[in-house]
Amino acid sequence: MTNGKYKISIALCTYNGAKFIIRQLESFSAQTRLPDELVICDDCSSDATVEIIRDFISNAPFPVWLQVNQTNLGSTKNFEKAISSCAGELIYLSDQDDLWLPDKIARIEAEFEKNPKVGMVFSDAEIVDENLQPLGRTLWSFTFSDEKREVARAGKFFDVLLAQNVVTGATMAFRAEFRKTFTPIPEGIPNLIHDGWISLVIAGEAEVVFIDEPLVKYRQHAAQQLGIGYEATLAVDFNERRNRYGASIAFSENEVARLKQMEEIFAVYPQFARKRGGTIEFANLIEEKRAKIAHYEARRRLPLTRFGRLLPVLREVSSGRYRRFSKGWLSAAKDLLEKW
């Protein structure tokens, strides 16, 4: 006997999340379709997280399994542990500080019901501040652009993922049968945490559905464990904007490192070799990232005087990299004309 067609588990990892955990938990209880179980692994929190969870358990409308680790396992291993304990056929991942909209479980379950070939479903999320006030943007506006969605709809979702992860853990759910395939979750790959890895593996094996609607209020705040940062979009002036390219460069360098490691993993992991191994051009992808780094490097190194910027900007324009990595002519004009 389950609440719906599938047995549904939620895997939640907590670590010093006392401030927001209760809202997250209550949003599970407020689902129109309740989960069949909630599995919580607390990674050695030193604050009141566990007590709050225990209080919640005593009145929870579904069974809750709580594991309090005695030594800190780290986020990845902890998620792996929580996932391995989920007895449901569908596993929903959760962060500790968001708020699920009431129909999240139901909406996602419906997608799985529609098509048995679907292995994973994820959605957009509304970005909110600490007090749950909307910040006016959705998660996908940072991670999963319209362009990428077009590519994904054309059946190349795996390639989108490989270039950069677009699936955020707090919005995803997958079929438990893939657990065998994606564990153990590799650690230490830059720019790739559990959600990126899991979605990559499942995308290689099965169909993925994305719901173009926020089903989660995604909290953005200082203490966030796994979130996205603000990109350098609202720089105040040329000088400051120039300095922010450092972060983008570091990120892209990590991307190169990630792709190199992925290439090695692809050689070893049978499911990748079987499904996609032959077709992925890692060299091209890496080349792309390197070009991006070069572009940002060039923009960062632009001299302060407008006259001095002329030549380097023209060089970048002629290489076409403004078009590929920035907003084309607009960015070039900005670089050329902006006051410093």
Next chain:
Amino acid sequence: MRFFSRAAKLLQKGGWRKFRMRIESDRCRRREVKNYQKWILANRLTETMRETMRGEIKTFGEKILISVVLPVYNVEEKWLRLCIESVKHQVYQNWELCIADDCSPSVHVRRILEEYAAQDERIKIVFRSKNGHISAASNSALEIATGEFVGLLDHDDELAEDALFHVAGEIIRFPETDFIYSDEDKIDETGVRYSPKFKPKFSLDFLYSVNYATHFAVYRTAILRRVGGFRVGLEGSQDYDLALRVVEQISENHICHIPRILYHWRAIRGSVALSSDEKPYAHERAREAIRGHLERTGKQATVEETIYNLHRVRYELPSELPKVSLIFTADENLKFTEKAIENFIEQTDYANFEIVLVRTSCDSGRTNLPNIKLLVCENKNKAEQLNFAAAQADGEILCFTDANLKPLAVDWLKELSSFALQTEIGAVGAKILETDENVLHGGLIIADERKIIGAAHRGYQRDSSDNIGRLQLINNFSAVSVSCLMTRRKVFESVGGYDAQDFPNRFFDADFCLKLRERNYRIVFTPYAELIKLDKKRRLNLEEIPTAEEKNYFVKRWSKFIGRDAFYNPNLSQRKADFSIEVQMVENDNFTAETRRTHRDSQRFSQR
């Protein structure tokens, strides 16, 4: 005003925390009171249900005559009328009512009885010529009984309308049945029903603690006659004595529990229902009855008075104490484990025990504790570690426990081993408390397929008297937790120890106990061995989170018990396994009949 002074007193005595806990538990109790009213509403008989029952009675084939034995003495008119009417209105009509008036001085009794006897020839009356008290009166009534089965009714209580229907139904389905008892509640002077007792299946150790099986009790007449009926001299506990004497005559498989409220016990002044202090002589006689039973069955044990005037059986330990191996698994923090083990050594007055500590090789550090058996098991798997430790231990008795616990009293090991040494008992568990003295475990309950296992009475106050006192009295469960589990080595080995293959981390304890149940061993919980958690932040060592495979396999392996633990009760929440009443408006009557039947089947199974 009284409320405030009570609150102030509580605050003064226990501090804020205890005060809050008290408020919380009062709130729960009030909720349960309300829930029972809802339950009554949801489970009331409807005309269609009566029709269905009448239809089913027609299919019974052989008609079973049930004699209701009713001793009467000086009872108020309205209660006597209600009592007799409750028999007359039974859906199952093949009964006779055998009344013995114990020479009541009040004239109305005779008048009423004669009036009813004139109305209905199934009502038979003996007027005793001299007063002989309840045992003699009951025997007089029993003498005129001609039915194959005899049910016991008190002169101010009431039977539920469907009581005899369900009893007859059980007898038809299981003709070998000798003794049937049901759930019961209380009914006040205005007819309001409250305080339900949702009972477990037949639990011998519970019967030694409290006379829980008396209302509504139905016995095979031949057996009552064989044991010589009610015993004169044990008035007040004559029904308890009868139950014990019957139980020693019959096989446990022939005892059946109907998990339905079939009996309403009238709570009026002067009746034992209202307070256990009303008839003090009854308690001493109850212990006399138990003593007699223990003697007849050759058990070396004594009976003592315990809380609520109830009973505690103490088995005698042999003069030469068998060796007990206390088995611990090491915590990541070896210092902590060492300290905990020192606690254990200090807090144990049992003369013959050894300490076995098992750790994985990757643990660093050495232990300075003298006289302990330190084992290294490469396997990380908890069940495997415990099996390994058990194999290396030399005790005749194994006691698995946790290094984050501390015994509260020094006699804990004596208490546990006195049970573990009984040949029919397979495993025994203790009361485990959280650091704030709330209960962590008091036995295990097999819950529904999502919850799977519930720790009995988790979160209850240490001294809670709820649920027929099952937290305060020795009684039986389907399983006990490995946080403190004692068993004889022979028993442990007979089922191959813990199933480390299928349950490496969790549930191996419940799995083990259920295997013992299959082999007819009893699993005992004793509240007289208490262990308290040492470090609040640290979890119990063996409370690993189960893997998906463990959960799914347990549900599959023990599907016949999932959601129908016979030592729990089908009227209580299977989802929460916390003894809260499950109120379910069931539209389809067949459905309830079906689930009850499966409950019954699982009982049968576990008896064999």
